[in-house]
Amino acid sequence: MKTPFNKPYLTGKETEYIHDAVQSGKISGNGKYTKLCQSFFEEKYGFKKCLMTTSCTDALEMAAILLDIKPGDEVILPSYTFVSTANAFVLRGAKLIFVDSSEINPNMDAEKIEALITPKTKAIVVVHYAGIACDMDRIMEIAERKRLFVVEDAAQAIESYYQGRALGSIGHLACFSFHETKNITSGEGGMLAINDEQFIRRAEIIWEKGTNRAAFFRGEIDKYGWVDIGSSFLPSEVISAFLYAQLENIEDIQERRKVIWKRYYDAFSSVDATIFQVPNIPDYATNNAHMFYLNCATPQLRASIITSLKEQDVLAVFHYLSLHQSSYYKDKHDERQLPNSDHYSDCLLRLPLYYTLSTEEQELIIQTIQQHLNG
């Protein structure tokens, strides 16, 4: 395709920093660039402790281990999300209790959570879809009252806020992704942010294959050994060096993405809501320009827009298939219908949005859709 859905953007310093990491002779994990990335996030967003991981999937798996999720525990999460949000908890034996999306946007409907809580419920996992915040005050209030943990799947939510608070700083734990489809990338990559101090020590151990090596390197103990379960969650310095070059340019990247996002928004926000709707950003949320989507009224409209764009060599794509309808989980799901989640599965359409998308390419996309509506 001439205009793909996504193109990774390089700031220019990635290979220089990788070269520096290689020259230093220390290319495994938890070195200079790992620490630079972790400090960047802790200082800029107020996360108590950050640990870089090889993916958001890994960060979610760490979260599930940290929360001691066991067979029989119930975890509440949206059905309209990526499989990793669910898989991390299924791997520990949890039963998934899916909440429907809201009518206004694909985020979980906070008003539907409470009725799903049972004595077996252990955690609520929120997903800030398209980087737009869930109603966190409402969700944290329920969690505190019911003594539940909250994990933020903030994979799409870098540099986005809820009532002035950075997403990823509100739940007990939060997970970020630096996959090449995200605003800031290292190809594959992720991070666990720990906001509840009680988890910091154990998180470091799980991160380092179940050993207390991190404490050893800080000189706190004189030998290290196997103290808990864990796995190989930390990325090499090569990955963190790449990521750091991107982080240094986060403002420029965000500014450019917001310009592109707004051009789509201005072109389509006046289209009648019975045809399609542009993203709905509640007053408590900000827009980090992770994604621009059209919430089409019908699957037929979505399919025909995709076809018109394809004729212009432009790739627009739909997104998640509801997890409660997936071949892996549909027989395990309780009988509840989740109509809003199904609606987004059938009707949501994402348009190309990346740093180097030119104004001409974007104009072609906008005009093609407008002509499609008029024709």
Ligand SMILES: *Cc1c(COP(=O)(O)O)cnc(C)c1O
């Ligand atoms: C991208 C994404 C993930 C997975 O991230 P990886 O870094 O590829 O593991 C998980 N959850 C959501 C909501 C995502 O968008």
